[in-house]
Amino acid sequence: MSRSITLGQYYPASSVLHRADGRMKLILTVVFMVMCFLCKSLASFALLLLFTLGLVFASTVPLKIVLKSVRMIIFILIFTFVLNIFFTPGTGEPLLAFWIFRVYKDGIWKAFFMSFRVFCLVIGTGLLISYTTSPVDITHSIESLLMPLSKIGIPVHSFAMMMFIALRFIPTLSDDAEKIMTAQRSRGVDFSSGPLMGRIRSLVSVLIPLFVSSFRRADELAVAMECRCYHGGEGKTSLHVMKVRFSDFVILFVFLAVAAGTVLLNGIKFGYSM
Amino acid sequence: MTDTGKTGYIQCRNLSFSYEPKPESGPVKYALKDVGLTFEKGEFVAVIGRNSSGKSTLAKLFSLIIEPTSGELVIDGKTVSSELTDAEILDIHRKVGMVFQNPDNQLIATVVEEDIAFGPENLGCPPDEIRRRVDSALAAVSLTDYAGAEPARLSGGQKQRVAIAGVLAMQPECIIFDESTAMLDPIGRRDVMNIMRSLKDKGITVINITHLMDEAARADRIVILDGGSVIAEGTPKDILSDTALLEQYGIIPPQCTALLNELRKKGFDLPSGVTPDEVADIIAAAAGL
Amino acid sequence: MSDIITLENITYVYSPGTPYEKKALDNISVSFEKGTVTGIIGHTGSGKSTLVRLLNGLERPSSGRVLLDGEDIWLKPKSIGKIRFRVGLVMQYPEYQLFEETVRKDIAFGPKNMKLPEDEIERRVRETAKTVGLSEEVLDMAPFDLSGGRKRRAAIAGVMAMTPEVLILDEPAAGLDPEGRKKVFDAISAYKEEHGATVIIVSHSMEDMAERCDRLCILNNGRIAAYGNSGDIFGDPSVLIGAGLDVPEITAVAYKLSERGLKLGKAVFTVSDAAEAVAEILKGRKAGSDGMGKGGFTL
Numbered sequence: 018m019s020r021s022i023t024l025g026q027y028y029p030a031s032s033v034l035h036r037a038d039g040r041m042k043l044i045l046t047v048v049f050m051v052m053c054f055l056c057k058s059l060a061s062f063a064l065l066l067l068f069t070l071g072l073v074f075a076s077t078v079p080l081k082i083v084l085k086s087v088r089m090i091i092f093i094l095i096f097t098f099v100l101n102i103f104f105t106p107g108t109g110e111p112l113l114a115f116w117i118f119r120v121y122k123d124g125i126w127k128a129f130f131m132s133f134r135v136f137c138l139v140i141g142t143g144l145l146i147s148y149t150t151s152p153v154d155i156t157h158s159i160e161s162l163l164m165p166l167s168k169i170g171i172p173v174h175s176f177a178m179m180m181f182i183a184l185r186f187i188p189t190l191s192d193d194a195e196k197i198m199t200a201q202r203s204r205g206v207d208f209s210s211g212p213l214m215g216r217i218r219s220l221v222s223v224l225i226p227l228f229v230s231s232f233r234r235a236d237e238l239a240v241a242m243e244c245r246c247y248h249g250g251e252g253k254t255s256l257h258v259m260k261v262r263f264s265d266f267v268i269l270f271v272f273l274a275v276a277a278g279t280v281l282l283n284g285i286k287f288g289y290s291m
Numbered sequence: 292m293t294d295t296g297k298t299g300y301i302q303c304r305n306l307s308f309s310y311e312p313k314p315e316s317g318p319v320k321y322a323l324k325d326v327g328l329t330f331e332k333g334e335f336v337a338v339i340g341r342n343s344s345g346k347s348t349l350a351k352l353f354s355l356i357i358e359p360t361s362g363e364l365v366i367d368g369k370t371v372s373s374e375l376t377d378a379e380i381l382d383i384h385r386k387v388g389m390v391f392q393n394p395d396n397q398l399i400a401t402v403v404e405e406d407i408a409f410g411p412e413n414l415g416c417p418p419d420e421i422r423r424r425v426d427s428a429l430a431a432v433s434l435t436d437y438a439g440a441e442p443a444r445l446s447g448g449q450k451q452r453v454a455i456a457g458v459l460a461m462q463p464e465c466i467i468f469d470e471s472t473a474m475l476d477p478i479g480r481r482d483v484m485n486i487m488r489s490l491k492d493k494g495i496t497v498i499n500i501t502h503l504m505d506e507a508a509r510a511d512r513i514v515i516l517d518g519g520s521v522i523a524e525g526t527p528k529d530i531l532s533d534t535a536l537l538e539q540y541g542i543i544p545p546q547c548t549a550l551l552n553e554l555r556k557k558g559f560d561l562p563s564g565v566t567p568d569e570v571a572d573i574i575a576a577a578a579g580l
Numbered sequence: 581m582s583d584i585i586t587l588e589n590i591t592y593v594y595s596p597g598t599p600y601e602k603k604a605l606d607n608i609s610v611s612f613e614k615g616t617v618t619g620i621i622g623h624t625g626s627g628k629s630t631l632v633r634l635l636n637g638l639e640r641p642s643s644g645r646v647l648l649d650g651e652d653i654w655l656k657p658k659s660i661g662k663i664r665f666r667v668g669l670v671m672q673y674p675e676y677q678l679f680e681e682t683v684r685k686d687i688a689f690g691p692k693n694m695k696l697p698e699d700e701i702e703r704r705v706r707e708t709a710k711t712v713g714l715s716e717e718v719l720d721m722a723p724f725d726l727s728g729g730r731k732r733r734a735a736i737a738g739v740m741a742m743t744p745e746v747l748i749l750d751e752p753a754a755g756l757d758p759e760g761r762k763k764v765f766d767a768i769s770a771y772k773e774e775h776g777a778t779v780i781i782v783s784h785s786m787e788d789m790a791e792r793c794d795r796l797c798i799l800n801n802g803r804i805a806a807y808g809n810s811g812d813i814f815g816d817p818s819v820l821i822g823a824g825l826d827v828p829e830i831t832a833v834a835y836k837l838s839e840r841g842l843k844l845g846k847a848v849f850t851v852s853d854a855a856e857a858v859a860e861i862l863k864g865r866k867a868g869s870d871g872m873g874k875g876g877f878t879l
Contacts, residue, residue, distance in 0.1 A: 234396045238396050240354070243354075245458070246410055246413040247413050254416055257405075
């Protein structure tokens, strides 16, 4: 029974973002991150929120799934919020004061802005990379972007191949682990209770066979690759040629425009600005 | 240039291999000893033998994982030795494809068509050529509808067909199946066996290394290895009705031939047959129908 | 004879409530009689692996009960571990579970988990090694240095050493050569004889099943397509074919002969039975024609 394990959070679909070139998406991610940190005023944050929502819409990934990734960082959000609210020095009378804490109006604004920034950062980068780009594409894209480094002797292809194969074998090995655990449970191993030493010993009964099987798999895979004429990255072509299309530039333009927009909107000093 | 004269596609002459050619004590133990074999172009041959008969060593020699300790191995006119250039090795790998036992350990990509493209990509084919090869290889193993599937979601038999397609995309002249059906269920096995036959019909040399007698019975010629040596060679009918040979080497023939052999022991003079149809015909004829 | 293990209206659903939800077993009821060898046959995805995992409590049924000696094994979920000592499961390619430095230690792993006294463990290891045909020297070797066939038997011994009343084996001989297959099946027979155990074998190999099993249970799409004595099942190949399975070659020959008008009398599914039956027919024909000839002569 081969269960398929979804690696990362990839959400298969064929939206504009899914179809965009992987390398472009990596660049867009950087642009987006910069954009998040450029926001300083209420107006620019509003634009950022609109834009992030636009990305969610464009990706066709259900909002519910997108918000799941926020749940994972909820503590970071709370921490950012609390830190900013209590430790932002302000002018004038504090709104609240007890012990060593002073809460100023500025603090509340800043806490709000900072958490909001992290929130958008997580959703935006998630949408650009994890949700719309398969791990394999990410590998290929990183390889392609870093290719110039191979000119100075860095084995980019080998590293990318290693990463690619590691990703490919995670589900296989996790299947192996599950089978070995079942076998050992059938021999009376209890993985969930018992004294600590016993549980460590139980782990050994899984890890050793797992290592043995990984090495066997690696060995056989190496032979199979060689038999299929693998000889490193030299002269290797690809079925799918990564091509930056016109639409990718359109997306890039949109991103740059929004980034410029946030900078402009920083000028509107409505409410609060950092 | 040495003129090898009239040779087969793969030719072994006094081929020997030892995993430990210079042991610290005692005589050299050979995994293969003085093997002389010829595989003609376009032939469908089964190499059978029990564990440690040397059949997997033979497969490793053919796939250039190991080099002969002594003797000669010639593949398509090229003598296998450490003197082969990288380009020559690559060329042999392209011409002689291997399909191994465990499909999980020979599929490289996470999408079927990308896996099949791996060989042609390594050969440096241009993208449109790769696309053409992938499509025709997929069609040859009847998996066209699965081009975009994840191998992890396929059955064992389907995975093995993807592996075959991956080899086909390199446009090989010979495909060696190294116990490729051992992990499959009956349906998967049947599919893979049928593909072997269709490859042979396309003119590809097919060598099926197996320990399953009923698979061997479906080849055109059987080679039996035991203790590192060739002990018999011949058509399935001849080999499988040679009860003395089978008994001497503990080979269990497929039930069909076993039935005929058993009947011969009881004093009935019957011709040889391999498939249930043939055997039923033979018995019916003997019964005067 | 009484039933040792019974499945009562078992339904098993995988990943309920997710898009991958799948009914692996659909309201199955079946009993395994004490001391029999039952074969479970079904194509990939027929539900046989799930069935096997339910029998020793690795999975809990979505509904229905698994009875061992008349008692629901999930009555006390906390002590389900004890059930696994009574119903031993040998998984596919069990040699992948070997991990100790020596074969001896690996076989002792199960009994140790049962918290048996040292001398009893020692006794069981020796006894089981004998059952599966592994010599004393092999016991002190590292499991990874053994040949494929021995490795397999060492792993099977690891389960046998817990002396389960019911021994379940999933494709015990897969990937082995004929000699290795025979040794594995001989070991299973020996264990059954020594302990009066009930054996359940899951396999694709119709030939092996025909030869080794008293009973056969055919699974198809999560339901039982047929259950009965081997003779009855192989006597009617249509059920097997309907479940997407192969029939043993001998059954195929018998079927083809009956199409040509030669009935072999009873269901045959082993080579020697078939040879016997065919010889009978051929002799009959010969005797008939000889008799006629002779008759003609005397007239």
